[in-house]
Amino acid sequence: MVPVIDAFRCDGCGICVLRCPPQVMGTVKSIAVIITDLCEECGICAEVCPINAVRFRLPHRSYRSTDQAYKALPR
Ligand code: SF4
Numbered sequence: 001m002v003p004v005i006d007a008f009r010c011d012g013c014g015i016c017v018l019r020c021p022p023q024v025m026g027t028v029k030s031i032a033v034i035i036t037d038l039c040e041e042c043g044i045c046a047e048v049c050p051i052n053a054v055r056f057r058l059p060h061r062s063y064r065s066t067d068q069a070y071k072a073l074p075r
């Protein structure tokens with residue numbers, strides 16, 4: 001599951017940024033952001049957020065379709 005910041009809810013307190021184990025979070029314009037390619041999906045950012053501004057969603061379907069398209073290429 002991929003974490004997603006609710007930009008309308010996040011107040012930029014930075015707690016999640018400090019607690020993210022691989023340090024793949026930061027803030028831009030006082031809103032938390034995540035480098036999702038490097039996220040370890042530990043869920044700590046969602047646990048520590050005091051106002052429940054972190055949600056989780058499944059990876060976008062295009063990952064699978066891209067992979068299938070790649071495997072279908074002639075070799
Ligand atoms: S799920 Fe874990 S690794 Fe990913 S952004 Fe949140 S705290 Fe960092």
Ligand code: SF4
Nearest residue numbers: 010011013014016049
């Ligand atoms: S802990 Fe929650 S409110 Fe604070 S910066 Fe992270 S997502 Fe935003």
